[in-house]
Amino acid sequence: MFQTFEAKSSPEQGPPRLDALRRKMADTNADAFLVPRADAHQGEYVADRDARLEWLTGFTGSAGFCVVLADIAGVFVDGRYRVQVRNQVADVFTPVDWPEVKLTDWLTRHMPDGGVLAYDPWLHTVNEIKDLTDKLDHISLRPTDNLIDAAWADQPAPPAARFSAHPLEYAGESHADKRARLADALKAQCAVITLPDSIAWLLNIRGTDIERNPVPHGFAVLHADGSVDLFAAPGKTQDIAEHLGPDIRVHDVAGFLGHLTTLDGPVLIDPKSCPQIVATTLRDAGTPLMEGRDPCILPKARKNPAEIAGAKAAHERDGVAMVRFLAWLEAEGPKGQLTEIDVVKKLEGFRAQSNALRDISFETISGAGPNGAIVHYRVNEDSNRPVNPGELLLVDSGGQYVDGTTDITRTVAIGTPTDEHRSCYTRVLQGMIAVSRIRFPKGVGGQHLDAMARAPLWLAGQDYDHGTGHGVGSYLSVHEGPQSLSRRSEVALETGMMLSNEPGYYREGAFGIRIENLIVTVAAPALPGGDDRAMLCFETLTYVPMDRHLIDVSMLSDAERGWIDQYHADTLQLLGPRLDDVTRDWLAKACAPL
Template identity: 75%
Template sequence: MFQTFEASSSPDQGPPRLKALRDLMKRRDVDGFLVPRADAHQGEYVAPRDARLEWLTGFSGSAGFCAVLHDRAGIFIDGRYRVQVRAQVAEDFTPVHWPETQLAGWLNAHLPDGGIIGYDPWLHTAQEIRRLQKALDQATLKPLSNLVDQIWDDQPAPPAEPFAAHPLEHAGESHADKRARLAADLGAAAAILTLPDSIAWLLNIRGTDIERNPVPQAFAILFENGHVDLFAAPSKTRDIAAHLGPDVTVHDVDTFIDGVAALPGPVRIDPQSCPHLILRTLHAAGLDIIEKRDPCVLPKARKNTAEIAGAKAAHERDAVAMVRFLAWLDAEAPSGKLTEIDVVKALEGFRRDTNMLRDISFETISGAGPNGAIVHYRVTDDTNRKLDQDNLLLVDSGGQYVDGTTDITRTIAIGTPGDEHRQCYTHVLQGMIAISRIQFPTGVGGQHLDALARAPLWMVGMDYDHGTGHGVGSYLSVHEGPQNLSRRSQVAIEEGMILSNEPGYYREGAFGIRIENLIVARKATPIPGDDGRKMLSFETLTYVPFDRRLIDVNLLGNAERDWIDRYHADTVALLAGRLDQPTESWLRQACAPL
């Protein structure tokens, strides 16, 4: 089904909802209440029932939170959303630049001495609450049942669709083997799992609880003998009993907290993802606690042979759809009639023509002209604009296929691009090429590599306010940790990790540029004369042409020109035989040597 484009909340709805929340705060004797964009599972994406931040404020970005006091309401957003938030929220909400301004410092500045801040202990992690309380001067934190839920009269019901088994041919390892492998190194009697993609990966199951991401909302406990207790609504597990087998016991989700309290110790939790309520429950039960990373996170990030093969197949299939779309766009854009929504619908249609698309992997970003400068722009009927002639169109999109998840961004010239467009685009492309070509020693983290993508922009006084790349799942979440290419990431890149490579540049009110391929870390080919140390490099998964009209060849070095020409030649070799003749002719022209 094609996505819809109506806004779920509007700025004028924010003030009365804010007043209702403040009235309830007075009755609960608290001076503030925290409204994160989070659910009890602490994943990045939330179901409509848990979209409390958007319902209250109108802000629809994928990260942020609101701190509501009686006299002010700060909405904390990072550099990706500073244009978007101003368009989506009423003046009653004050945008706060985060992480430059930390929540504790803001609360210390605006709360009275002895102030009490309410929070829902399901929606904040153990680490988050511990750090916040430590950083507060005089204020204290008070766990409460969620106040937003109490004023949200038409709050949607929780997701209830059944889970499905993920085929072994795509998973590459049985869930019995995964459970045994992780249990052998658990270091505790039991480990609590709350992240939906961890549970999906461990048990080789998928779900439809979160739109665009095939994850199951559930909780799980992995025991040191490899047994798993799975907690989910009964309607969700009816189709997977045979797949789970005798060593996975299913329980009603309503019994989860009782199950936590009854565990043998010690219990392993990940303080970065475990809800604070679980930590409080373990403390109340007198159990010993081991704080350590979710045991599924790193094994899930290291894709096995079957998962990498699936990713390649999915990207080839997706590239055919993208090339058909780009050829269509080149033919139709000169008419001046196309809108951003037309672009979104057409691209989704080409993906559905593959007959293998399960869903798009996130809401397609189709930003024409100044809308392209909004990093995570989502077109609605209210914001929809025609494609600006002699300007740029930024399209960031992806597909969910049973064998892999894709994510690709291309910036396209509509009409005749200006010199500034071409110069900025070429510097962004140079940064993407730098990541694509690099080889690096094992143990190097994303914060080291991030600077390579920014260097061509830094040299001309430019930058961008988002990370260079994120991890990507295997028919799972399009954003997957723990690996990232960003200045804050200290996680070492390991063989098999799939990441995005997507530098950008954004001129507010004018245009946006982003170019994105997915890449997978592999052992590097030895170089004659090297000192024998272990090295990694990136293999490109995405093969779709860049817009040659936007490349200023005079700014490129010889190695960069050769890389582009080789990339385009490989694109033709991979895709030409899978296209109709007119589209193949378009592709060959688009991939001609510089």
């Protein structure tokens, strides 16, 4: 499934494309134009047609935005992408450290009083525009048709593949029951839903509109009687008419805004994900609005027993592929004949051999040596480098199976690691173990637990510039909210929520380390001497051995060592019977007690 990556923009294309955009700005009397990495559905991932930020700047990261003025064009990225952005954009663009540098502060410094900031109202949420409006009292915000589209001559067509039904045995609940359950809790006449994974979950449908993520592009209106108006491009629902049934009315997506003007209020919108144009259309029609959370967000995050069972089955299947890959890598890596692309192709081949893989869940990250320090590195023919003995190899990958979505990272020593490799790796491992072992009261959110993963690194003066964990979908997006393990997350963790647990450490120009398992939140068993307080803990879903060559046992506590030994014993018991004799022998050695 590996595809040779071809960027939509190379550094030499940046200047003429920026000039073309500035001419469009001048034609519309705009002093600045916002270019987000977003589409009209406000999901994290975008189709090729909507990759406007990449087309303009060459930056391929999954988060960021550009602000273009006549004399400066700032590309705003967070800590995950600061090495990457410098490698990808031409010098006509200025990287900006975000969120340390606030967009509003940057605009205040660079725009004149009375200046006009233009934006596409489909591509910015209600909250984003409200924040800018509130803080930029000397700058006028003006909605406009997208100026990138006007300059992008060979812009791809919108995705056109048909939707499919997601089987009840994996969904665990019919869409009729979901619709009725959510409708009963609505405090409005209806709710507008724009997020692709919310619509997919609510209606038990899937799509192929976003590469690697089985989500459908469309819009939906959930009514208080449990019925739904679904808006999609013509022909996309052709194969699921019987699945949808009479209570889900299908419309051409071109009529979505017009339909909004016919709704009786109050209409619920989620200001964090609803495009500004939806709110503007409803307000212009005189329709009362309510702001609140997308009604699908929390129910989708609380995985039901069928979804959890599917996740376990998917991870067991995926674990077999990973173990076969690691055994191969340990044999072949020290020979010095592999490249990063060789690694990607081999791993994806092992996954495909299960005959159950629908797709990989994101582009496989295979970063050798200094490339491992680029957090979301994506290998291509130009960047592809040898996997050299004496280096670390970071491999972050996952699979999409009809019963679950996987995401796992393992860092492996190619040949003999250095003492520094081992000490840094062990600190990362200690942080991952701390999250895996924690018990916590109900009401605790990810921001409380994030520090536990960092504490061993902090004690050594080290840290990492990404969250410790993200939510994960059920044969849906590999990144799913609202829960996360992050200092910015205020969402209380609940039973059934699946997350990644992935601390790391990155030394620019040298190496990167990340260890990632997926976990699910469960009720914690009572302990002798405890009170009656309801407690939660995490159950591990991912079972694949750690690289024992990188573990400095002298740094571990007895409890940490015991956790690793038990984890490896469980891994051998779970996966061993599914392996051939040679690979089973390798796994037995990899999982031997420390």
